[in-house]
Amino acid sequence: MTITASAFFAARLEFQTDVSDVSVALASGEPGFVLIDSRSAAAWQQGHIPGAVHMPTGEIVARAGELDPAVPVVTYCWGPGCNGATRAALAFALAGHPVKEMIGGVEYWIREGLTLRTPQGEVEADADPLTVVCGC
Template sequence: MSIDHVAFFTARLTFQTDVADVQAALATDHPGFVLVDSRGAPAWDQGRIPGAVHLPTDLVPERAARLLDPAVPVVTYCWGPGCNGATRAALALALLGYRVREMIGGIEYWVREGFPVVTDAGTTAGPPDPLTVPCGC
């Protein structure tokens, strides 16, 4: 294996995380990060990960300092693998000096894993998608 391969995969694990790891961290008293939902208001209203902070990608430069502590790492998420909103939000936060990771899979895979979603009406969780759970990795 070349050094390029090692650097590439190390970088991915440094700057990305997945829904299972985020859920496991959020289940503790001290997850070590703040979770940021970078979707717009209509998507946020449809459902979000419990405890997430709503900071749409295009509002990061304007609102990040009011909503986030620069000393606390950030994990961003958006809709899912077909969307780069979380990547764009992570870049915007990194440009402001935040330590940030992107949650790959987004809320789509959060829901597919059967994890809870909160709306103004309460918290719900559906059954896990047998195509994604258990991954075993």
Template sequence: MTTLDAAPRQADAAAIAHFAAKLRYETDPSDVDAALRSGRPGFVLVDTRGAAAWAQGRIPGAVHLPTRDIPDRAGRVLDPAVPVVTYCWGPGCNGSTRAALQLATMGYRVQEMIGGFEYWAREGLPVESDDGPATRPADPLTAPVALPACDC
């Protein structure tokens, strides 16, 4: 049962704050792709998965920084002045959330890419692996197959 009533209401400050915070700290594959394609994304994309996952497939241009390595390597591979976007496997994995939390406690400005690598690939966006680049067809359950973006 929902806690929302059907009557029209004034602007709900708590709801506005909640959704504004989500957009401040989360992004999605379509928006990340558009930013990367612009050539000036304004962030560094960080793949927080382990070596086997990285070898299997990753987002082109991502920096490989597994969550467990953040305390030792972040200062060497990330510029504190450049915002970070983290991703992991997908919605069933909270690795990118843990990585984002670690980076935030270290003073980095960070967002998490919701959907992770799974939804990046399922939306038909380019991936690369140790075998080279690839693009999979968009999954019609996650993205419109006739458009280059989610159009939302």
């Protein structure tokens, strides 16, 4: 049982990342991945993570070749109640790209008080006090 559990959690860390780690990597200026927003055009316009590339899930098969297949991809969608980032990650994996899914999506990006790019410019929501001091 322990071997199965350790393999499961190791695989999760290999194929998932979180909002905090993505934020830190983007802030470094050299994140080592391309961040993909797989939501609709309307959702993208409403607000997206600065530095992300907009590639809706339905366009990935046709557009995956626009990206260097040697550079890892990190996908995000709305949040934990949506499997869009999972479907996007699968599409990239099937196209031969190394890929991770950003768990929490843009919902948790906002909840952590991180900046979004909108048509009005950069905006920042107040952080949800339950997400600010995770400590992990």
